[in-house]
Amino acid sequence: MNCLEFRRLKLADPRHVDAAGQAHLEACASCREFALEMDGLEERLAAQLNVAVPEGLAERLILRRKTGTPFSAKFFAMAASVFVAVAVGLTSWKFLATPNYARFAIDHVMNEPESFTTVRDADPQLLHQVMQNFGGEMLAPIGTVRYIKLCPVPGGTGWHIVFDAGDGKLATLILIPARHGKTGSEYARLGNWNAVARPGGQGFYAVITSSPDSLAKTDALIRRQLRWRS
């Protein structure tokens, strides 16, 4: 088996390399590197495809066998969505009229608790690219990045970043694109959550932590390590 044949086999089925492929792998350093790279991609792909399954799915399927009645998840979800939309609409019309980014950032973090338990695209190089894209420059690392995701924010799509800000405490940085001329900083507190939003880059950046002390420390860290072009 030559390198071309091995790579074709590896691309077609990375998990099943036959004996001839294994023999080639042992003799060829370049194909070993390729195989490692493909195994890494395959792991990433498998993790991505492994989406969460709705709670109680198996029980609903078994119940349907017993009763013959299909369960409409869509109906209950739509009813819940309408209720939530009305409740949010009634309570936050003022907030929407004059967006408070610090308060938005806390709400967003509370709605995405998985950002603290999931490791996702934890790539420092990617953080550099995201910052550059948003109009920022990283003068020094801000800590170990654990989570980076594109998220819906007021006025478009922003970035949700979770990092280890030291002492094992996690902090969140949210980049929010905005075009209006607000220039002041905004603060918010809800339960244990504390946030500050400041103008920077292509809009605002918000820092969210779970205590006032760590907010002050993380805010200072961000201001020290990041420089905004605007």
Added chain:
Amino acid sequence: MILNLRSRRFDQTVRAYSADLYRYAYWLTHDRFTAEELVQETFARAWKNWDSLKNASATKSWLISILRNERARLYERKQLALDDNDPEDLDIPAHGPGSQPGAHLELEQFVGTLPLSYREPLLLQVLGGYDCKEIAGLLGLTEGAVMTRLTRARQALRALLEPPDRLGATP
């Protein structure tokens, strides 16, 4: 007694395969409600035809075949377009993540935009654990065609996620 045994086996099958089938359906449809509806219809039909399952070791493949048929039925009933392109039309990006940080992140978008003829074999292999020959049997294709589609899908994935300087020696 026989009915009880039959029910118990069916329930065990539901517990064993419903998660896999849901994930497969989700990535076929990109809609969690449609995916759950498909899985419900699949198991309802499986229960009706339970006695026709002769080979218990082929249960998962049998359920996948039912799910594929149910999907075709659902799309016909709701008059939805089956989003399949010409299998030869897969564009392999020429750049890595350097110019598009978003592309690096959104691997799910890559899977979602793969034509169905590439996506299905990839899902069956990565989620289902099937080899090329088994996938060919499930999809009614030749093994060679499956290998070609999987190779091209992974080349596209690699081009999307890897920096250009690492893409040199690809077949």
